[in-house]
Amino acid sequence: MSDYVVRQITDAESRATFELLVRSLHGNPPSDERWARVAESWTADGRTGAFHDGEAIGIASSFATKLTVPGGGTVAMAAVDGVGVRADWTRRGVLTAMMDRQLHDFVQRGHVVAALHASEALIYGRFGYGVATRMATLQVRQPAPLRETVVAPGRVRLLSTDEAIATIPSLYQRIDTGRPGRIARPELWWPIAFNWHLHADGGNHRVAVHSGPDGDDGFAVFHVVPQNSYLDPERGAALEVRELHAASPEALAGLWRFLLSVDLIEVVNVRGRPVDDPVGLLLVDPRRAHTVGLDDELWLRLIDVQAALAARAYGSAEPVVLEVNDRMLPDNRGRYRVSSSGVERTEADADLQLDVDTLAMLYLGAWEAGPLALSGRITGASAETLARVDALFRTATQPWTGTHF
Ligand SMILES: CC(C)(COP(=O)(O)OP(=O)(O)OC[C@H]1O[C@@H](n2cnc3c(N)ncnc32)[C@H](O)[C@@H]1OP(=O)(O)O)[C@@H](O)C(=O)NCCC(=O)NCCS
CATH class of the missing domain: 3.40.630.30 (Gcn5-related N-acetyltransferase (GNAT))
Known part of the structure; x- marks a missing residue:
């Protein structure tokens, strides 16, 4: 005992x-x-x-x-x-x-699901959590003007800390593009995860809000870290972006244009962007932008596999029967027939076998089935089955959370 x-x-x-x-x-x-x-x-x-x-x-x-x-x-x-x-x-x-x-x-x-951010990648797989969204770390070297054809007619204004604390929660709620992986931020999240950072380090975080034709539609939180030294007194600072959320491509381009136009900056660093962030494509010189890291973001655990599978939409393909193994929540064990019109439990022969953490990796569309099979996470599947899985589970936009907790 x-x-x-x-x-x-x-x-x-x-x-x-x-x-x-x-x-x-x-x-x-x-x-x-x-x-x-x-x-x-x-x-x-x-x-x-x-x-x-x-x-x-x-x-x-x-x-x-x-x-x-x-x-x-x-x-x-x-x-x-x-x-x-x-x-x-x-x-x-x-x-x-x-x-x-x-x-x-x-x-x-x-x-229906649980999720976390992992300090180390070795800990949570054994409990059924799998990497369900990934994030890019981007670095943009100055000068990095936007191409003339980029449409970004809005305006950006800076908020005071008090204004940001009062207005950003409702703005975040309105900025909902339906991207898989987004989470709602409940009231109790803000004091710990947002307000705290605005007050930390002597309050050097700035909050920029973008306004388009229909009002405020995006925001960025950033701070500036000096890089100059005794031997290199003129060296420009690094602008580090903590948050960047936009309701439309125009708002995103407008915020990027602002962040890349702040004076006395040598480089803009952003951790935690969606892997399909278009910043390189917005620039006159796409080589100014580099993806310097690609990491796991959200670790997802399907608590109720049936309800989770039934809640999402699927692409069009012939159905596939998944045999799911779950060591810790045995009610989830069994076979699920997934088709473009929905999901049901079945006794039919399985097309493939996988553990519940691997199903979480497929669930939001972050991974294709091929690498999961190659790495032994999916077993028993033919190439044709893997193609069907991809056709059913693939998403138009890459999943991304963008909220740390
Ligand atoms: C990570 C942490 C929570 C693990 O707690 P713990 O009580 O030591 O974990 P357990 O004893 O239940 O270990 C369960 C298994 O996970 C393994 N494990 C636990 N932490 C691990 C780690 N950091 N790296 C690799 N394996 C780890 C154990 O070896 C054990 O494996 P086994 O079942 O094969 O023997 C603890 O070490 C901790 O608090 N670390 C510092 C804070 C932290 O990292 N928190 C996580 C934030 S996401």
């Missing part, structure tokens, strides 16, 4: 578990001021803790939101926003016990 218990935390344990999380990620203990900013968001609901003699030794936290799936529908999602085990308790099964409890809790709460 283990010498710790795993259970939902109480409100009285909120600050201790938040501190545990911050310390496990090697941050300083949160000051009273920082705690005051996050306390409202760090409620006990949805947070699983591990305790030894009443003391917190592990935390697996989540909040409820919605995920946009191919076709533009949404599913109920648990966003796992903080996982940590105290350093003197690691590798003794604490995370495994918390994940097990958390997944069953998600079933009870009716979440």
